[in-house]
Amino acid sequence: MTSVIAPHLVAPPVPGRRLWRRLSPAWSAGLVGLVTFLVSFAWSWQPSYWGDEAASVMSAERSLPSLFGMLENVDAVHGLYYLFLHGWIDLFGASELATRLPSAIAIGVAAAGTVVLARFFMGSRVAIAGGLVFAIIPRVTYMGSEARSTAIATAIGVWLTVLLVHAVRSSAGSRRRQILLWGSYSVLLALGIYVFLFLALLLPVHAVAVLVLGGRHPLWRSVFFWVGASAIGLLLAAPIVLAGSAQREQIAFIGRRPQVSVSEAAVMQWFDTIPVAIMAWSLILVAVIAVFLRRPGRPLSAGLPRRTGLTIFLAWMLVPSAILLIGTHLIAPMYSLRYLSLCAPAVGIVIAVGVAALASNWLRVASVLALVAVIVPAYAVQRGDYGKNEGSDWRQAADIIAARATPDDGVVFDQSVRPSRLPRLAMHLYPNAFAGLRDVTLTRPYADTTWLWDEVAPLTDVLPSVVNLNTVWLLQYSGSADSRKETDVHTLQLQGFRVADTTLVNRTRIIEMTR
Template sequence: MTATITVPTGRPQERWGMLRARLAGRAIAPVVGVFATVVSLIGIGTPSYWGDEAASVLAAERPLPVMFGMIGHIDAVHGLYYLFLHLWTGAFGTAEAATRIPSAIGVGLAAAGVVVLARSLFTPAVGVTAGLLFAVIPQVTRMGAETRSYALGMAAVVWLTVWFVSLVRRRSTSRRSWALFAVASAASMYLFLYLAMLLIVHAAWMLLQRPGRAVVRAWAWSLAGALLLGAPIVVAGIAQRGQIAFLGRRDYATPESVFIGQWFQEPVFAAVAWALILLAPIGVLTMRRAVGERQGLAMVAVWALAPTVLLIIGNALVTPMYNLRYVTFCVPAVAIMMALGLRTLVGLLPARADRAVATAVGVVLVMAVAVPVLVTQRGPFAKDDGSDLRQTAEVVQAHASPGDAVVFDQSVKPSRQSRLAIDLYPTAFTGLDDVALVESYRERPELADLAAPLADLHDELAGHARVWAVEGSEAAPDVADLEALGYRVERVFPVHRSTVYELVRD
């Protein structure tokens, strides 16, 4: 019996057509989504928590009445996320990996949405390429391992845009569909207020499509409904704008932040990404692409660029409002433009070239450039330029004894307070006397504990022969104060950004 093996001999164009047919299948979007989630899960529990994540965890851990009291005057714009995290941590705990997993899942949902959206606006190949590139963009992998709402926000805006594009293309005037869309749009504002800027993107798509008065009227009513439902969080955000007044002292709005930091983090990846982004309009506008693709490019460009421009202008003329993380929701559009740029580059190859292979090689090369950034992001001190809260807690746990006192440096800014270590990793401090604690965050409608200054703790320290001072600054002010009370430094444990001092007295 003789077996016959048939070897495919199709030309590159035929293989490219077969690949496009496979990519058009519905299964590819979930596959890319799973891939993106897996990438974000790599080393997800390795970095220590940092100040912003501490705000999330501490908000989520407190009883609901206390949480609602807190968001009544601070952090209302994150209230929906805090409520979700309260339920999540109740089921899965507060370890770093546990609280960051929802963000990794959010990245996967966003990546799948990028595939679906780019496929509908352009081609199946662009959709898959965009989804794969999205998965490794540094801001995505960073937010995919962050206990904040930004990754879930990306998922929300992508799928809202998929829905909106579909409604407009179908010329839908269904009151039910547009009402549900209004509710979903408003809900996204409660997830993160700045997602309201997506309405500008959708307005651009409506303007480009010109779907007729009936559809425009239905959308206008939906828009009004979304703004009405979202009005309470907008009002709360304006009332609490003082909590981001610190942005005015940070000078975040710089060219380096805009062109490198906010999406790409490192210059090498930024150079590659911007080269592809700049190639996107060249390919769509000069290579005889369909009118629909030009409209898609216009909407994606507005999505990628307009929010940053508006925030920079507002930051300069109105009030501090720009932060690198606040435009994370634009990254899906950035990924689509990068995919279009890669398609343009591949299109310059000779006709005999296998463009499917060339595209795959391009994606792999971009991923290779992203690897060093991902490695850096997953280091133990990767957050906030060296947060070492967990490692500091481990040092205290390894050397302190039950009955010892512990004090924390209160001289640094709130997001770097060393006291966060005892709140985030309480088991490491079991048996120690937190002599400065006046009121726990669990009992007060504020982000953090209320602690007394060391100068007021003479009586509380009277019965302690050993004190552990956890210092977050080189000045170590608590050490000098304790020495004035008769303590002497016995041992010093440098951690990374923090230093732990053991002080004793006879």
Template sequence: MPRGLRTAAVWLAPALLTLVVTGTGLTGAQLWRDELATWSAATRSVGDLFRLAGTIDAATGPYYLLMHGWVALAGDSVAALRLPSVLAMTGAAALTAVLGRRLVGARTGLLAGLLLALLPGTSRYAQEARPYALATLFAVLATLLLVEALRRPGWARWAGYAVALAALGLTHLIALTLLAAHAVAVLAGTGADPAGGPGRRRWWWLAAVAPALVLVAPLVLVARGQRGRQLEWVDLVRPVDLVTLPGGVAQSTAVGGLLVGLAALGAARLGRPALLPGCAVVLPVLLLFAAGLVVPLWVPRYLVFVVPFACLLAGAALAAVPLPGALAVLVLAGLLGLPDQAALRRTHEWPRSARIDYRGAADVIAAGQRPGDAVVYSPRHSWLFLDLGVEYRLRDRTPRDALLVEGPARRGDLWAAECDRPAECLAGVPRVWLVVSGRRTDPVAAVTGAKGAALRDGFTVRQVWQRPGLTVALLTR
């Protein structure tokens, strides 16, 4: 095989495998709550997006803006919304292989990229319309560009590194913890050109990092003020969370354990060359853990961007054995992850048994609605986004939202404002479709406050349909 083709195969094989694996069953799972938020944001005007960023979701604002442009070109089907993440993870696998070849060797790079392609976590976040796959791509790209800039210093390479860092921060603020690993690599002179000199190298690095941090700083300041609303569901971190992290990011306890074991063996085998990938795994985890002890920030998926570096270390361990043995371990990893691969293509909810069937609830309404019908949701201000789930499915066939007084886009929020006098707003409505969370035999009883009283006083339950995670009831006067 010609040398150029062998070199290309190192990154091309992982890229193709990732594209096939992550593209399989791409639309199997319904959009889940976080993806519904992406759809809601991406389909707003640019002005409404800036208003949303100023209210609750500044940290994800740049991603929403990117998706706004993408949706304008590709539409907002499930496949279209998820395709950018598929392509990003495909690129991340290819770049992981290239980085492994640069740091260790071609076989390490190839095996690292193939292993990343087979992880259930790779499929999970490639098949999600959220920024984690993009952050993974930019994390590996920035690290690769740093290695190139250290080996062959030049303003163009340092400028490319600065752009990749800025993209990383704009995509996922917490991913900038990767800078700690980069700082260690710069100070240690990982793969650096001896002629460059340590002092000169550090100044170049600081000059590249500074504009990226300046660009991201306003986003950090705004997002910090929104933390109370954005992360109200997150608890302070516990020591046991470190133990469960590998299974969380790999989306499989067995595969996560295998990855950690292989990465540890690879780090021991490599010695000094393991410094950069090892720090790229350990330091972001420790920094987020330390922050999570005092501020609710610990969410395992926020650390997905460290997985390629763990795969690189694991690839080094696999490269030490004959190729058939290494491929057998990759097959084992794929087989261990098969149950989780199948489960995540049914639902993105966790646990997997807690499926929320927005589509089923919407189809019930579509099959039985009549002119003049209205819809009511309970709870309305919930991370389940019941209204978005139904509206995504039904679009302009959604019954009139009887209690709506101001939509999310106009409010610059993810939730709508409801009528504070429900009985008056429901006056003249002959039939109401009530959508409530959970499995309810008496769905009206689950509605609290004035809204529940108005429904109980003015309507009778005609029929109830139970769908996974949701209940739909038809109420008549």
């Protein structure tokens, strides 16, 4: 019976494959980065904002004193990103295209780093393929089109790992060079933790990398330098670690969610849908079988044993996930899908190894086409009008208000849902649509608070505010069964209003009430 796994991962050179060898490492990494940027950037402006992006944009639009006051109470772990976005919005505005662009750029940078990293352990074709597979992973295309810090943190994580491998490989160099490399590692590690606290999950992975690379390089020296550099990096990041610990109640919502099973994580963590997960895990299994479960072949073209590289990438995939899953079940809720986004570069590389391990070109082409085919529907959903947070529709709701409301109308927002789905946030993300409307229940705008959101009062407590209004618009979250929504309608009816029209957008219900 013919095996579907190739006898080795680096095929003998043939004339049709010379193009890969003509591309310099810098050019191939740059081109993959550009393609990845375009994949993430394309139609990124199409979906409406959602709650986490509202936190980013609204925080960044505060004055600096207001922002620093907020960070003392909440979201300190995102403070550096909010400061960056503050300046970015001053330059480019707060549209979806503008605020999501940095994430697309960061994903391109991460893809370039993925190619550079993979080249340490394998040939050019597999390294380039790893970068391109990374580009289309659903978790990657999602975070590359989102105004959050995850994509930037992923880029830092990739290049931090590149720096680590380069430092270990150069461990026999001069002391001055070692100090420069490991000092850079400390600074980049600290920066990454300031951008995204959970980037510290890469440290156990880097411990594995140092140990498995020690067979080829002076182990004691590498361990000594890595431990020292990591300690300095953590010391530099201590302020944000302490701030995050002090504000840990902010992620208490994780404990109110059903605990994630291993099977759910296997699908949703990176792949979004079951067909994508089946294809991806099948290729990952092929990679493991080809590398570990047969007689060792010759080393890959970069000069390192292929088992070494795959061990590092598998550790990168699995160790952070295992830490969060085990910690959630045994200690306290800490697992969230997006926290493991920084493992996606390793996922792309291992899948590419699986493709390269297949025995013939037609199998490789078929596997890639099948992978792309199952990813395209997920990509299309992400780029739809309602591609964020299972159907956020705030821009579309704002468009209806802009078209139908008139200045001096009142507006009342449903407060019965969790903050990330509050219809009120539409007013801050698309302020032009609500210009001139009277916010009936507002008691204190968010920019004057040390919290993320506005302070509001129940409608029944501010009835004098509607006395002189002829029209009031109610924006309600349709997925909530809270009785307060009906109470708001009934309260206005008692004040002489009637329901003139009701419009369901996607999950936002707009009720026009007139006297």
